[in-house]
Structures are given as C-alpha cells and as structure tokens.
Amino acid sequence: MNIPAQNTTIAAIATPPGRGGVGVIRLSGPKAYAIAEALTQKVLPKARFAGFRQFLDEHNEVMDEGLVICFPNPHSFTGEDVVELQGHGGPIIQNTLLARLLELGATAAKAGEFSMRAFENGKMDLVQAEAIADLIDATSQAAARSAVRSLQGAFSAKVNAVLENLIHLRLHVEAAIDFPEEEIDFLADGKILTLLEGVQSAVQNVQQSARQGQLLREGLQVVIAGKPNAGKSSLLNALAGVDRAIVTDIAGTTRDVLHEKITLNGLPITLTDTAGLRETGDIVEKEGIRRAIKEIEQADLLLLVYDLSQGEDPLQLAQAYFAEHIEPKRLMLIANKADLTDQKAELGDLNGFRHIVVSAKQETGVQALIDAITAHAGFQPEEDTFIARTRHLDAMKRTQAYLVEAHEQLTVYHAGELVAESLRLAQNALGEITGDFSADDLLGEIFGSFCIGK
Secondary structure: OOOOOOOOOEEOEEEEEEEEOOOEEEEEEEOHHHHHHHOOOOOOOOOOOEEEEEEEEOOEEEEEEEEEEEOOOOOOOOOEEOOOOOOOOOOOHHHHHHHHHHHOEEOOOOOOOOHHHHHHHHOOHHHOOOOOHHHHHEEEEEEEEHHHHOOOOOOHHHHHHHOOOHHHHHHHHHHHHHOOOOOOOOOOOOOHHHHHHHHHHHHHHHHHHHHHHHHHHHHHEEEEEEEOOOOHHHHHHHHHHOOOOOOOOOOOOOOOOOOEEEOOOEEEEEEEEOOOOOOOOOOOHHHHHHHHHHHHHHHOEEEEEEEHHHOOOOHHHHHHOHHOOOOOOEEEEEOOOHHHHHOOOOOEEOOOOEEEEEEEOOEEHHHHHHHHHHHHOOOOOOOOOOOOOOOHHHHHHHHHHHHHHHHHHHHOOOHHHHHHHHHHHHHHHHHHHOOOOOOOOHHHHHHHOOOOOO
C-alpha cells in the first residue's frame, strides 16, 4: 500500500510513567532538528553522536540538562529526522519538556504513531511493527525470543515465500486463461494442481508455527473451580510456585477472583482461582461467585477440583457447577488431597474426562497436571517459533478457505476464471499479514494498541 509521507513533527515521552534516573523524549518529522535547536539554543551534535545540552524554556531559563542524539532520515527508526532527548526521569520535568516541544511546533504523538510511521515509510512491515509491541509485552523468555525473531523478519520471510509461490501459481493460471488456443490444456496438465497443493501445504506449515506463536503471546486462560475448601488455592500455589492465594480450613476464604500469571513448560498461563460456588447470604461472597461464573464462561480450560477424601462424585459436581460447560475437551477433573487417602497420584480417565489425582499439599502429581495443561493447548514450541496474533491466524484461515475453493474449481469444474479469482482473494488475505494489503481501519486498530512514544 502507498501512503503519503507525514508533514507533521511528533513528540512523545518514550520512557514509562514514574520516577527514574533517565527520561527519554523522542521527536520525529521534518522539523525535529529545528525544534531541538530551539530547545537547546545550540547547534545539534553530528549524527549518532551524543552531545550534552541544556534544555531551555521560553525565557531561556534552564529546565533540565542531558544528552541529545540525532538520527537523520532515512536512516532512522521512522525513516524521518529523529531526535532523542535524554534528560532526568522525573514525571514533572518530563511533562514540562514535552510541553515546551509542543510550544515550539511539535504535535503530541498518538499511541503507536512512531511505529506507524516506520511502517508507512517502508522501514518495516506490519508483522515487524507488531513484534515491537509483543517484545515489550512478552511474559516469558520464550515469548521474548519469538518476538525478536518476528522483529528480525523471520515470520515475514515465511509469509513472503508463500506469497511468491502463490503469485507464481496465479501467473500460470492467468496464462492458461489468456491462451486457450494453445494445444496443451494448461488447466488439466497437472502442473497447476501440483503448484496449488504445494501452496496449500506451505500455508498449513506456517499456520502451525503461527499457532504456537499465538500461544506464546496470548497464553492460556485456566480457571480453578470447585467446592469451598476443596484445595483450589493450595493447587494454585503449587502451580505458581508461590503463596499467591490465602489458604485456611475455613470454607469461603477465597471471596474474590484471584489471577496469577505463570509459565508452565514455557507456556504463559493466566491462572484464575475463583470464589467457591455455593449458596450464600453474604453480599461480598455473592459478588465473588458472580465473577467466578464469568471467568468460567471465558476460560480456555476448566480445572474442577474436588476433595478425594470426601468420597465425592466429580461428575455430579461438574453437572452442578458447569452444566452448560461440560465438554471432555475443556474440562479436567482434579482429585486433590491424595495424601489423605491410599490412592496414588496419577493421570487417568473417568467416563471420557481427563482425571488427575494430585496432592497439592505434598505437590505430588502436579507435574502430570502441568503436562496435561500444555498438551491441552497443543503447545510444542519449535526453536524457530515466531510471535503471532489472532489476526494472523484468521488471515491464514481465510487464505486456506480460498485455496480449497480454487482446488475444487480446478479439479471438479475446470473453471479457470473462478480459480483465478479465488487465488486473487487468497493472495489478498495472506497479504494482510505483512501489510501488503490492509484496510486503513485495520492499521488504526493495530497501532492504537501500542504505547505512546513507540
């Protein structure tokens, strides 16, 4: 897509809110150098060299002092003239400096506008731009490494390789349509079918890697639920490796929804401990139960915890608590407090449901539970896994659907024009990933989720 160059000069604080030793403000645009010179009342240092300068207000009084670094276009992050001001990190002085830059002609940057300009100026594609935000938000080392690979272009390279094959296929189909008088029936000679099936296989391979990358980025939403005092909080603590939840012998101790972000076998997990589901007159506990039900509805995986020593029927409990959510794929039955019985910790099956015996107190069977959770997610990260988003998977799903259409139109109907149209739509869908084909509203949504100053 061809987007005109920006005429405004934007400014933003690039360091997070709060106090710190150093605070960074960035300028980008055609007036970046002029604004920085007006702020310092001195000639700027040469490109990529740090120069010590005083930052002056409208009365030429010193507001702060620090380093100035200049990055001339097109060899900068945004592809425009960029100036970085490194002063002290107090919120008051940072906001005062930013206000002065706005007085001198800069415009306050919107969320993600620096990365947006980098994308618009061809410094990176859309996947790489998204990888910046994903690297900042990474919740595990594996996610950070995968985000770096996406930032370096690993994901884009895979998508572009498939796009090249798809374009090559389209050329063959278009040629077959444009030269029908040739003695050879290009649509029926097998070459186009072979190329089409090759593209389908390539998209599927990228899709599988992207699914792993999506799990690394978004993780899994797991809810622990069950009767009060069944050991849900103890199990959360065992999984988290810290005493996150309050554990007592009093039923109803957990009165609110507790969240814990942990990593299990490299997979980010948002683990949620809910208020015990029971009839109660306590208004605070009622609110906790309402929130618990909401969490249950939105969870990727439910862990129903019950007390093995009480001789309870877990399927009856599941029916009572999760009537409309009982699915073998989504529900695991966790028999806790094995240390109070003769039953050993093990992974098994109960009427088609995964049934895991554990002792949260003694932490036996916990690793088997962890393995079952990651297996449920289908998480098998490869060394070259790259960060991916839901929109990437959606684009590839639509690409696959158009390719299936093209396959049917080729093999069943021998309709070259319809094959060509399906392949065009497949290319557009796949091109959405890197930004070769993207609607403006999609770009606004993507970059609007970024930090200010990035």
